[in-house]
C-alpha cells in the first residue's frame with residue numbers, strides 16, 4: 573500500500589487528537605492549536621481589535637515605542653524568524669528598525685496558509701527586507717529556517733509575540749522555550765511577548781466579549797470538526813464560557829453542552845456523549861508576573877537582556893540572549 577499523502581496523515585493525526593481529547597475523563601478537551609483554521613484565524617484577527625482584548629494593542633505600543641532600542645540591542649541581526657506570523661503592524665516596526673542599516677531576511681512561521689499569505693502580503697513592501705514564509709508548526713519551521721537560511725556566523729532573532737506562550741501549560745512552555753534555545757546559538761536573541769496578570773473581571777471580559785466574537789472563535793472549533801472530520805455537532809447546543817483558574821494563573825475557554833446529547837465524529841470513528849452542563853476545555857491562556865517571565869527564560873537557558881512593559885494594559889516584551 574502506498575504511504576498516505578501528507579494531507580491524509582494530517583487529517584488522521586487531527587482525528588486521533590480529537591478522539592483522545594473527547595474520550596478523556598473527567599475533563600474532555602481539544603488542543604487549542606486546532607482553533608486556527610482559516611475561519612478561526614480570521615476570527616482571531618477580529619479578536620485583536622475588540623475593545624475588551626487589550627493584548628495586541630498593548631504589544632503594538634510596546635514594540636512601536638521601543639523598536640529602535642531593541643534594534644540597538646541586537647545590532648548584528650540579519651535573520652529574523654517569527655513563530656506565528658503575527659499582525660503586520662507590530663512586526664513592521666521591528667523590521668523597519670532592524671533593516672535601517674542592513675538588509676535582513678524575515679521568515680514568518682505559521683500553520684495557517686491564509687494567515688501566512690496575509691503576513692507575506694502585509695510586510696512584502698519593506699525596502700530592505702526579504703520575506704520567506706514557512707507553513708509549518710513552530711519548531712519544525714524554526715528548524716527549517718535555521719537549516720536552510722542561516723549563513724555561517726549569521727545572527728538570528730526569534731520573535732514569539734502576542735503571548736502565544738501563554739497557550740502552553742507552564743511546564744510545556746518551559747520545555748518549548750528550551751527547544752527553541754537548542755536551535756539557537758550564543759549571540760542569537762529571543763523576544764518573548766507575555767500578557768501579565770490583571771484583575772479577574774478584566775480577564776474574563778477579554779475572553780468573553782460583548783459582541784460574541786470570542787464565542788464564535790471558540791464554537792468554530794466544533795464547526796471545523798463538522799467540516800473536516802465529518803462530525804455532526806449542533807453549534808447551537810453548545811455555549812462559550814471563559815473562566816479564570818487562580819491556581820494555574822490562567823483564563824480557560826470551554827464549550828458547555830446545553831443538554832444531554834450524543835455527537836458522531838465519523839473520521840475519528842467514535843460517538844461522544846455529553847451530559848447537560850458538561851464542558852470541553854479548548855484553551856488556557858496563562859498570565860504572568862514579570863518574575864515568571866524572567867524565570868521561564870532562565871530555566872530554558874536564556875539570559876535576560878531587557879524588558880519593556882505597557883502602562884495601559886499590563887503586558888511585557890522581554891529580550892533574552894541565547
Ligand code: AVI
Pocket residue numbers: 619627734735736737738739778779786855856857
Ligand atoms: C493567540 N493567543 C495568545 C490568544 C490568547 O489570548 O490566548 C488566543 C485567544 N483566545 C481567545 N482570545 C484570544
